[in-house]
Amino acid sequence: MSVQRTLHLGLMFWATGTHAAGWRHPDARADAAYDIRLIQEVSQAAERAKLDFVFLGDRLATDPALQHSNPAQISRLEPFTTAAAIAAATSHVGIVVTANPTYSDPYSIARLLASLDHLDGGRTAWNLVTGADAAAALNFGRDAHWDTGKRYDWAEETLRVVRALWDNAPGPDGRGGRPIHHRGTYFSVDGPLDVGAPPQGQVVLLSAGTSDRSRDLGAREADMVFAGPQPTLAARREFYADIKARAARYGRADQVTVLPGLTPVVAPTTEEAVARYDELNSLLVLAPEEEVGELVRAGGIGEGYRLSRTSASRLFGVDLRGCDLTAQVPAETLAAVSEEGRRRLAEITRLTRRTATGPHRITYGDLVYATPTQLSHTVVGDPYEVADMIQEWFEERLADGFNIYPSSVPGSVTDFVDLVVPELQRRGLFRKDYQGTTLREHLGLAVPPRRSA
């Protein structure tokens, strides 16, 4: 492809920040989840920085046990409601809404997304997830979470029906809606859609998942694939190449944007960035030592690990119970850690610049805080270091862009848009202004032709 690749950036909106203690940071608003003005202001900040989109994730269950490990997933405003309020306060930035077909039906999804696309003037994207929360089934009259095969079969038929409803919905003149008379394995839907076709023709599609089925769906159908955490750079490279190779098989190699999550902890200087990272970690609430079992909830985005010295002891394979979190860890202890522990030590050094020996030593707190699996790749540094990492991943084809995870809200959003985006713009990596007003335009995608049923 001769087309110039351009970097794409989205903002993952988690009201608590994506760091488990982000909401406690001095620059955070603890009650952001229910403050729609603040949510609008954060979206406006993303728009001023010319980001591609604001991303609204979703879950269909809650679990109060997550309060110290993953508070963002306990409660939130319903995403279409939030999206509508963001639409009213912005004019260019894309708005990604998560809608899970497993507990819905295609007509409802098609209608809500088309409606939003009208109100926001063609800025809507659908994050199609099939759900990782087994508990959601119990909120929707089912006894159990469907297995991956059934969820994706259902999701794919949903997508076919949704696309057909949009393709046959009333056109720009408000007329010409046609029935689709869909009769499939799971759905029977007559149509036509009562809402006009989305201004984008087809609302932008984003998919996220880990399974083979998810990768295939993303490569075949999605405009953006949202990539989850990967243990190594090699796995990251493999994931990117795999999505592109699969997309090429469907004749759409240059139409799928692969976006991993990225948590930038940035400040004007490296020292300040590390201090900020340390401050966030120091605000984490540890579970009491007597509680056994490090896994609070297994599975998917809602998974939350019990953060404690006991859990850290188990992971690192050395006894950390009773330790003083601020004290340095003796080099002998660090030499004795497990293989996984050694991997985490390298990660600690990358993030904090502290080492086993040398002037800045690894602390017990570093070990304890490094125990949970990270939600996304994290980079700690000054604006140049963060921009370097972004540029490297982009140029090395590990990513086409990133979904930015702000560790605190609004503080980390402000830091990223004020410190990193200008540097990316200066390097010619990121747009200085929007070239259009629709999300399709931001992504360089044409409005697809209408196909009749």
Place this chain on the structure above:
Amino acid sequence: MTGDAGLAIGYELQGAGLTGPPGVLVATARAAEAAGVDYLVFPDRPATATDSAGPPAAAVVAPWIAAQTSRIGLVTTGSTAYHEPYHLARMVASLDHVSAGRAGWQVVTGPDDLADANHRREGVDPAAHREARAAEFVGVVRDLWDSWEDGAFVPDKASGRFIDGSRIHAIDHAGPALRVRGPLNVARPPQGHPVVFASAADAPVASTADVLTVGDPESGDAGRPRVLAVVPFVGRTGAHAAELHARAGAPRSDHERAVVVGDPDEVVGQLSSWAGSVTGLTLRFRDPSQVAVFTDEVLPRLRRVRPDGAGTLRDRLGLPRAANRLAVQTATAVERS
């Protein structure tokens, strides 16, 4: 009959060309708010009998309007047949949060063959269990709103306490038509319960609504708050009004709405005469030009429940904030043990 009783006034925004481009809708909503209208009702039907586009879904329009107004109530319509109670409870609770207590839910139950034909899926035929589902639905939604007690969302930076888990409850609803475990993943709405409106004629839900919509001021359970649905034809003169009415096909009053025809004086007199018997009026305009005429000529002359236009939608309708049913149960359980 109390001569000084006031009326709450709502405008229903459909069927009067009020569904044009989104900007028109905002302008209409803002004008209504400026004129002191208490609430807007957004009808919603997930089906069409024509090839033409209708308005965007009420669930998306209502919060969009909420973001562009500050005082007016916003009543979204949602059918028990085509929503899951968990989704519906979230959407309406979220609308109440983003509007700071201005949300209402007009519950409808069908039947609607065209909408049924858009929503059949494995295990779900909206036509099959319509009434049983409707009968359980509102109670489940209220329980979900109560599943977070007031104060369960703590976020206290100093202590690190984000929520109070002892004030968040599963609802464990298992009825013939619906099973929902809960809790909801949204904190309790500012009004406790957003205002639930239902038609007095809609048997499965009428007994569970906060406000009944009636077509005749003498019908419906008089012990409960009722609003009268009114189709107005206001003319410069009585003759002009009669002409407008005739041009619209001369609709008559029935059990669903009262048709009012007259010059501004006559309409004000007629509407004011109902002030003692109903809580409010929901105006269903047949023609966009009627919105302006009514707003300018009639509205300023009606005595109102809340002339200052302040407070939540419940305040505007004279309803108390809803008590938490689950918190009461918990307190009782504690007392017994």
